[in-house]
Amino acid sequence: MNTARGSGLLHRQFTAAALLCLTLAWPGPQLLAWDAQGHRVITCLALDAVSLSDVPWLATPATHERILFQANEPDRRRSWPSPVLRHINAPDHYLNIDDLPQFGLRLAALPRFRRDYLRRLVLADIPRRLSTDAEANRDPAETLSRPGFLAHAMAEAYARLQAALHQARILEGDRHGVYDQQPREQARANVIYELGRLSHLVGDGSQPLHTTRHFNGWRGSNPGGYTTDRAFHHKVDGRPGDHAALTCSALAAGLGPLPRPAPDDPWLDILTYLEETYALVQPLYHLEQAGDLDGEKGTRFTAARLRAGAAMLAGLLRAALDSTRPTAAEPHREQSSRNPGPAR
Numbered sequence: 467m468n469t470a471r472g473s474g475l476l477h478r479q480f481t482a483a484a485l486l487c488l489t490l491a492w493p494g495p496q497l498l499a500w501d502a503q504g505h506r507v508i509t510c511l512a513l514d515a516v517s518l519s520d521v522p523w524l525a526t527p528a529t530h531e532r533i534l535f536q537a538n539e540p541d542r543r544r545s546w547p548s549p550v551l552r553h554i555n556a557p558d559h560y561l562n563i564d565d566l567p568q569f570g571l572r573l574a575a576l577p578r579f580r581r582d583y584l585r586r587l588v589l590a591d592i593p594r595r596l597s598t599d600a601e602a603n604r605d606p607a608e609t610l611s612r613p614g615f616l617a618h619a620m621a622e623a624y625a626r627l628q629a630a631l632h633q634a635r636i637l638e639g640d641r642h643g644v645y646d647q648q649p650r651e652q653a654r655a656n657v658i659y660e661l662g663r664l665s666h667l668v669g670d671g672s673q674p675l676h677t678t679r680h681f682n683g684w685r686g687s688n689p690g691g692y693t694t695d696r697a698f699h700h701k702v703d704g705r706p707g708d709h710a711a712l713t714c715s716a717l718a719a720g721l722g723p724l725p726r727p728a729p730d731d732p733w734l735d736i737l738t739y740l741e742e743t744y745a746l747v748q749p750l751y752h753l754e755q756a757g758d759l760d761g762e763k764g765t766r767f768t769a770a771r772l773r774a775g776a777a778m779l780a781g782l783l784r785a786a787l788d789s790t791r792p793t794a795a796e797p798h799r800e801q802s803s804r805n806p807g808p809a810r
């Protein structure tokens with residue numbers, strides 16, 4: 467019995483190790499949307515565009531630098547070779563809007579909650595066929611079989627930022643010195659973490675190739691004769707155009723009026739934002755086809771996309787600030803229930 471159980475365990479361990487090797491060997495789409503500098507520029511533009519006078523600690527250069535760093539954390543996670551992390555993290559970075567109809571869905575009527583959406587995807591899959599374990603291990607992120615979760619990830623990140631800001635502002639409002647400095651610092655760190663994550667996802671949503679099944683060269687029927695080059699995504703990620711014209715200071719002047727997403731629930735604003743990005747998929751392929759991607763037109767295109775991401779992020783940040791001021795009673799309630807002070 468023991469031997470059989472032992473060999474069974476050994477077999478399972480061997481199988482798991484073999485699958486892990488398979489997974490790690492699979493090249494998989496490591497498509498990151500903007501490169502690290504692109505995400506930093508979007509974040510920098512947005513932080514400069516929003517008045518942070520209500521939360522002065524959020525306005526310091528040191529805090530900004532931490533948020534800029536954090537804006538690239540979701541892509542650092544994509545690089546960590548864990549199948550479970552890839553499975554849960556990678557599909558949050560894109561939404562293939564043109565794949566939705568094959569699941570009986572459309573963007574304007576996308577189920578608002580992640581699990582409702584997932585249920586619709588799974589139900590639509592049943593008449594086809596469920597993937598085998600081997601197939602699932604070749605594509606743990608389901609990049610090739612699911613449209614992605616970017617809209618949901620953005621909405622969830624916004625709500626998490628709201629919750630973190632609200633908590634930090636409650637502790638800031640402690641006028642009686644009830645709390646140690648550490649909880650206050652941790653609450654601020656939570657805001658930095660969540661704002662960085664939101665910035666990353668909003669930035670991904672401004673890159674047209676993160677909204678389409680043609681995310682890395684055109685796939686399938688190709689009447690427009692667009693590029694099928696599997697390096698195309700990487701090229702767009704690298705911010706085509708003149709990099710000197712694509713810095714935070716160079717782009718700030720043209721940011722324009724910020725959008726005003728609904729503070730309590732910006733779901734429809736997020737869908738509109740992604741739809742506007744999706745409308746630029748073919749123009750982007752056109753630019754490449756005409757050889758204009760590296761020239762002045764490419765610079766203008768990239769600048770407009772970085773600004774669009776920054777404007778949306780700034781709008782969301784302002785909405786989050788407007789909707790998270792604690793009421794007069796909340797610091798007291800905090801003290802009496804959720805965070806009653808020293809445990810020792």
Ligand SMILES: [Zn+2]
Pocket residue numbers: 498499540541559666670
């Ligand atoms: Zn990303």
